[in-house]
Amino acid sequence: MKQNGAGLASITILVTMTLITIVSTITLFFGVNQIVQKENPVDLQYEVLSNYPDPISTIRKSAAKNGVKIIEDRLLEIVPSYQMNLDHDELKPLKRNDYSIKSVMNQRFYDINAMTVNNLDQINKNHTSLKPNEVMIYKSNGYSYSRIKIYGQTYHVKESLNKFLDFSSRISMNTIYLIFADKNELTKAMGKIQHKNPRSVKFTKHHLITLKGSKIQQLKIKDSLPDGVYAQFRVLAYDNTKSVLSGFLFIGILIGGAFVIATFLILYYKQLSEGYADARRYQTLERVGLSRTEIKKIINSQLLLLFYIPLAVATLHCLFALPLVQKILDLFGMSNFKIFLLVGLVVLITFAVIYVLMYKLTSNVYYRIITQRQGRRE
Incomplete structure (x- = not known):
């Protein structure tokens, strides 16, 4: 089977993008509690310049009124x-x-x-x-x-x-x-x-x-604050943050899915084109005495090379990208490296299983083209 460096490079890039995109967005989604806790260490925080009226008395009255x-x-x-x-x-x-x-x-x-x-x-x-x-x-x-x-x-x-x-x-x-x-x-x-x-x-x-106090009770305090006071409520921040990260997760899975489909299509049509191109070479091998079993072993070894080198290199790329990705996640307030590694491992294993299924499907197409051409020659 003809080796195509550009094709392997394209597959490697797509696999790397798939892994990084899905791992990052899933990590952010599952780290929502930590992100909110970092940005909102207490239930309510606000700031005001010292020469402006401090609304703390208003907050105390509203809290007492609403059972907080x-x-x-x-x-x-x-x-x-x-x-x-x-x-x-x-x-x-x-x-x-x-x-x-x-x-x-x-x-x-x-x-x-x-x-x-x-x-x-x-x-x-x-x-x-x-x-x-x-x-x-x-x-x-x-x-x-x-x-x-x-x-x-x-x-x-x-x-x-x-x-x-x-x-x-x-x-x-x-x-x-x-x-x-x-x-x-x-x-x-x-x-x-x-x-x-x-x-x-x-x-x-x-x-x-x-x-x-309950979420509803706490948000009633927010309604009583005077204009110009910026206050952060943890209960409100959790809903807003989860909503944003859910959107990131949806986009990440959507883009990741598109990368997976693109990877499959590249592999499939690469197998088709190279199957027709390599058929004559395998016919020559059969004429010099190789059995179909031996030819199938050669095909499998070359297909394994085509499929698993991109996956291995993409994993290596992801390992080198870890520090940069971690810094980006830190900007969102997600610094739990254990969650990141666990999600990365699960995604990598899941993608490897999908990748193996791609290998099975496309290798059968390649082998069928080779055997059909050999049968016609006979």
Whole structure:
């Protein structure tokens, strides 16, 4: 059977696309609980600038009216993010070339957020003390220096935090949190970063509220919120996220099915064309003394080569693509690698079974063409 490199390459690409598409969309669908938990670590969260009215009293009244119990309300006062370039142990203003793809991939620029150690202690329910010109830093992949410079001011890093609150998992890779001794230290540093007078530095209040009540009861609280307040309810986020991921799953299966059909058609018509082209060669083999059983063994060995090399190479491609696919899934909040591997294994086995059925069907077509041509010659 004539070997056709372009045909094998096309089949390999289609198989790779099938596996990646179906595995990714199924993983996202089955990881909906984890995605929602990461994006919504509590039942209700909202934020408001410190110089705007805080609707917490409205929320408490609405909760009491609708039979919802507020289990816990944690308040974070954070200076909103400002992008800076982290050059080793120094924060520098961004330049035009810092927005290049290379800089983004190397994670050179970060969103800088800040809060006081007292606020952090209130949330974590512990006691930590910081001296003037002393900070703690949270950076998702760790901070390895003993100091950090901010516009000429050097701060000693008392601790590089491995975990930041209970929602650190939803913080992006390019985010840094600076924890200062007090508001005076914080506003001086962030004033330099934002090119503002320290008194002009604004805080954002983040409320993390744990509720006890039904979905309908909780959503009644949403209806009572004043205009301009953006609140996230976990029960609502679950429905929205599941709806979106169900759409992804449908599209993934639809596209994956199209790839499978395209693969089958390429294999089928390749067998037809090569069956007619190879018939004479097998007639020659039969004339020199090979039996039909031996010829069938040769055909099977070559068909196995045609079929299973693309599957093996596609699997290898998928293995090399794992880190990139995992990063894409991380952007959706799906970082459970075990689910990804389990889904990948099940999909690979299922596709291998379908692929074997394709092999059986198309190999019979190829063998029938060869034997029919031999019978005519006889």
